[in-house]
Each structure stands twice: as structure tokens, then as C-alpha cells.
Amino acid sequence: MEFIGGGRLEVRITSADVGKRVSVRYVTDGEAPGARFTDTVGVLTSWDDAVLLITRKSGESVRIAESALVAGKTVPAAPARRRGPSATFPELARATARAWQPVESEALGEWTLRAAFHETPSEGARAGRRVGFTRRANSALPLGDPGVPVADALAHVRAWYAARGLPAYVQTATGAEGTQELLCAELDRHGWRREVSAEVRIAALAPLGDLDADVSAVRLSRTADEAWLRRYQRVGAPGPDVRQVLASGPSVWFATVAGTEEVPAAIGRCVVDGRWAGFMAVEVDPARRRLGLATSVMTALARQALDEGASAAWLQVEADNDGARALYDGMGFAPHHHYHHYRWAEA
Numbered sequence: 001m002e003f004i005g006g007g008r009l010e011v012r013i014t015s016a017d018v019g020k021r022v023s024v025r026y027v028t029d030g031e032a033p034g035a036r037f038t039d040t041v042g043v044l045t046s047w048d049d050a051v052l053l054i055t056r057k058s059g060e061s062v063r064i065a066e067s068a069l070v071a072g073k074t075v076p077a078a079p080a081r082r083r084g085p086s087a088t089f090p091e092l093a094r095a096t097a098r099a100w101q102p103v104e105s106e107a108l109g110e111w112t113l114r115a116a117f118h119e120t121p122s123e124g125a126r127a128g129r130r131v132g133f134t135r136r137a138n139s140a141l142p143l144g145d146p147g148v149p150v151a152d153a154l155a156h157v158r159a160w161y162a163a164r165g166l167p168a169y170v171q172t173a174t175g176a177e178g179t180q181e182l183l184c185a186e187l188d189r190h191g192w193r194r195e196v197s198a199e200v201r202i203a204a205l206a207p208l209g210d211l212d213a214d215v216s217a218v219r220l221s222r223t224a225d226e227a228w229l230r231r232y233q234r235v236g237a238p239g240p241d242v243r244q245v246l247a248s249g250p251s252v253w254f255a256t257v258a259g260t261e262e263v264p265a266a267i268g269r270c271v272v273d274g275r276w277a278g279f280m281a282v283e284v285d286p287a288r289r290r291l292g293l294a295t296s297v298m299t300a301l302a303r304q305a306l307d308e309g310a311s312a313a314w315l316q317v318e319a320d321n322d323g324a325r326a327l328y329d330g331m332g333f334a335p336h337h338h339y340h341h342y343r344w345a346e347a
Contacts, residue, residue: 009071015047017074019182022054024072026064037070043174045185055184057175058319059197059340077177084204085275085312089178089337092200092276092314093143099271099278101248102137103241106160108153110144113160116241132166133242135196135341139169142183150186158344168344173200176337184340192342198318199325201333205277205313208302208331211295218300219256223247224269228256231264231283246281249273253304255297259285266293270301277305279315294327 013022023041042056050066102114118133132138138161146153154170161168170187173179184194221228224246229238238246246252249271259265265288269281279301284293302313315333317324 011069011072013044013072013074018044018047020044020074021077022072023075024052024054024064025070026068027070028068040064041075043181045181046189053185055174055181057338059172059174059184059194059338061185061188084332084334085202087202087312087314087336089173089176090143092202092336093141093173095273095276096200096278096314096316097141098273099249099280100134100136100245103244104164108140108156109147111140111142111146111153111157113140113157114138115161115164115166116245118239118242133245135169136171137245138166139171139341141171142180150183151190154187154190154192154344161344169195170342171339172342173337173339175335179337184342187342191345193345194340195343196318197338197340198316199335200314200316200337200339201328202336203313203328203331203333205302205306205311208313209299209306211299211302211331213292213296213299215296215300215303217257218296219258220300220304221254221256222252224254225256227262227264228254228267230262231256231259231267231285232281233283249278251308253301255301257293257297259288266297268294268297268301270305272305272308272310275309275311277302277310277313279313295331298331 009025013024021042022044023039025037025039028036028038040054040056040062042054042062044052045055045061046053052064052066054062054064056062103116105115106113114137116133116137118131140157157170158168170192172184172187174181174184224243232238246269251272253270253272255268255270256264257266263285266284267281268279271278279298282294282297313333315328316339317328319338
């Protein structure tokens, strides 16, 4: 990383550069002898009270004292990926939202408030309680201007979810051109806390359909039958809201590999939407992992999506799921951006 201008390090950024992507070098050990330098690249999301806040691609925020800066400059957006499909953040965000639709929604300008319920099992401390089915179907999706100041929009989000007995979440994204680093910083300032982060990955679809996988045992269906639902680990006994979310999307397919005792060995879900095929709910019996079943499921679904004219694939994987990330690396999936769920930190 080169900061030198005219033979010396320079700080060439100011508070006027908030919202831009920057690269900075700063001292991490203060005035101690042998002070160490650290470099950070990300979006400058605030510069207040002599402290810079920089949001990295992963969504992690770094606070840097102005006095610790030794160099800094604005830098262009990260270069586009050189392989696989091209995709803008708004296009991909809308495709992923269409593949996992809520039961109830309300528009707030260009934000969408979403809710879907699940009844907890009849045992345990939370027996019979209505809870939200996944954060994706129970969070505000801000893809533009809410039409009111952000503070007012967030107050409306809190009230909307409180009226439904649900925690208030906002889903944001970082790490690509047009993502929401500034909104993440705003949420943090207003008392919201990041709970979960995941990667959205994309790949060309044809190589996935060409994988050397045994798809003979994979059965495809338009509906999630009782056997499929028994393998699905998100819920115990899925109610109507769960079934409606799973069935939502332009062209939905469910994959099943038969197992024993009426529980499939593996399942998967794919939503075909124009050029995109989104892969979700790929689950394998723990006793039958590393046998290629997940690859067989995804290959069978990819071939169906190719038959419907899709050419690009996406999926979401939590950042700490090393096994899944390794599998998807081998299939050609590469990170496009990160998404995060911020929860209102109630007093």
C-alpha cells in the first residue's frame, strides 16, 4: 500500500470525505517506543470529535483517533470481479429478497418492513410462543430512501415490530459498490447492534450444472413435502407462515435425497428468477456428510435452473461456517458482499 507523496507520508483526507472509500495508515501503540503501524481500507462513515470511523468490507467498524493518523487517501471502489457473473448490489439484493418473501409487509418509502411467524414447540420455557421465522423474513430491508429522516424511519421500524411482538431488525449490506456502510454507522449511533453477518456469494451457473455429481437419487418437486420438512432444521413443526415463506419466489424447486425412517438424507431449495438461481436450505444428515450429497443436490437444482434460462447463481453463507464456505469455494462461488442484521438494543 503506497502512501508516499513527494518522499513523505501524507494525510490527504478530511471530514469532507465521509462516505468515500479510503485507505489509511495509523499508529496502534501511541507514543510507545517501537510504535506499530496498521493499514485499513474501507468506507469513511464518520469523522466526529477527532475520531474516524471506518467500515471495512466485512462490516467491521474501526475507530481511529485523528492524532494517530500518519497517512490517508481516498481510493476507488474495489475492482469488479474478473470471473463469474457481474452484478450490482441493488439487483442482487432484490433477487435475494424475492426468493424469501415475508407473509406480511409494509412499505416505508423505499424500505420494506417484513414479518413471518412460527409457533414454537409445545415444550420448554417458550412453549407455544409466536416468534419470527428467520431474520430475513423479519427485518426491515432498506433499499433506498425511506421518505423521512433516518431517525424517524428507525422509530417507525421499532414501533411496527413491537406491535407484532417481534424484535426490531434492519438488514444492511457492506463491501460492494452502492452498499450501506453509512447506514450501518447510523444504526450504531442510534443504539442498534449487529447480531449476525453472512456472505452473499455468486458464481456462473453452467459450471455448477456440469459438476461430476450423481444426481440419479435426487428428486425435484415444486412443493416441500412432509419428508423434506422433517430434514429442514430451522423449525420443529412448520406452520402455515413457514410453508408460505418456503414456497415464495418466482420459480421454486425443492430437492430431496431419500434417507431412512422417513427423514431425507439431504435436501435443498432453489429459486429461479430471470438470470438468477438462488440456493438455500441445503442440509445433509450429519451421519452422511462428505459423501457428495450436497453437491448432488446443488447440481440437480442447477440443471433445472439452466433449463429455465438462468445463467448466474447466488447463495448466502454465514461467515463462521467454514465447512460450507470450503464447499462453495470448490464450486466456484466468490463473495460479492456481506449482509448484516442489526437489532434494536432495547433498554
